[in-house]
Amino acid sequence: AVQAASHRVARFIIRRTAPCFVMAGLLVVWARPAALLVLLSCFSELHGHALGDSSDADNEAHCKERGFAYEALRCQTCERLRDALPTGDQKGAADAEQVVADCLACCQQVGDETFASAVLYVCPSQVEVNQDIEHFVKQVASTFDKLVVRKVDGARPMLQLLREGEDAQDAANYVNIRGWKSDEIRDFLALKLGGTR
Numbered sequence: 156a157v158q159a160a161s162h163r164v165a166r167f168i169i170r171r172t173a174p175c176f177v178m179a180g181l182l183v184v185w186a187r188p189a190a191l192l193v194l195l196s197c198f199s200e201l202h203g204h205a206l207g208d209s210s211d212a213d214n215e216a217h218c219k220e221r222g223f224a225y226e227a228l229r230c231q232t233c234e235r236l237r238d239a240l241p242t243g244d245q246k247g248a249a250d251a252e253q254v255v256a257d258c259l260a261c262c263q264q265v266g267d268e269t270f271a272s273a274v275l276y277v278c279p280s281q282v283e284v285n286q287d288i289e290h291f292v293k294q295v296a297s298t299f300d301k302l303v304v305r306k307v308d309g310a311r312p313m314l315q316l317l318r319e320g321e322d323a324q325d326a327a328n329y330v331n332i333r334g335w336k337s338d339e340i341r342d343f344l345a346l347k348l349g350g351t352r
Contacts, residue, residue, distance in 0.1 A: 218261035224334060229343075233258035269349050270316040272301040274323055275340075279306045288312055291337040298351040299344055314340075316347055 218224070236258055240251035275296065281288050296304050312335070316328040332340055345351060 214261070218257075221257045221261065223258060223261040228258070228262045229339065230259065230262035233262050268347075270301075270328070270347050271319040271321070272303070272317045273299075273344060273348060274315040274317070275302060275304045276307055276310045276313045276315065277304065278308060278310045278312075280308075281312060282306070285312075287335065287337040287340070291340050295337060295341050298341075299348060300351075301348045302344060314344070 218228070233255060237251075237255045240255065241248045242251065275292070277288055277292060282292050283289065292304055296302055312332045314330040314332055315323060315326055316330065317323070317326040318328075330343070332343075335343075
């Protein structure tokens with residue numbers, strides 16, 4: 156029974172990550188950094204994301220088929236991907252253009268609005284097992300005067316952005332940061348809170 160369960164888990168992982176390795180394999184021909192970006196994006200998806208409404212679910216499924224993590228993918232990552240791939244008359248430029256187009260169709264655009272403060276919700280166990288969450292909470296969060304870290308059992312890594320006059324009870328701007336790197340959380344907060352202290 157244990158062996159059968161192990162086989163089921165292995166098949167699940169292969170099904171979920173196969174598109175990632177196919178795309179990353181193609182990108183290795185062009186540029187190693189691009190392949191790494193794709194793999195990082197894929198494996199953040201493997202850890203799972205909450206599905207929203209049916210439209211979000213459709214978009215997520217569409218992006219997953221192309222090897223992109225819908226909720227975790229920032230558009231600036233696609234721009235970095237574009238810089239790493241061939242362009243113009245270079246070999247593979249047409250395929251690279253399609254990859255970038257798919258990436259941009261799946262990414263989340265960060266708006267220009269800034270906020271008065273923010274709350275970072277994390278599960279205490281994630282601080283212990285997730286290197287990026289641990290690094291951010293223990294070494295980076297204190298550089299933001301307008302950020303409060305709240306440890307809540309069972310909470311997904313989430314940022315709540317508060318406008319002037321709002322408090323945690325009535326603010327409705329949430330950003331799921333599951334799968335984000337420590338420096339991505341830092342850069343996002345610096346943008347949304349107008350910098351560190």
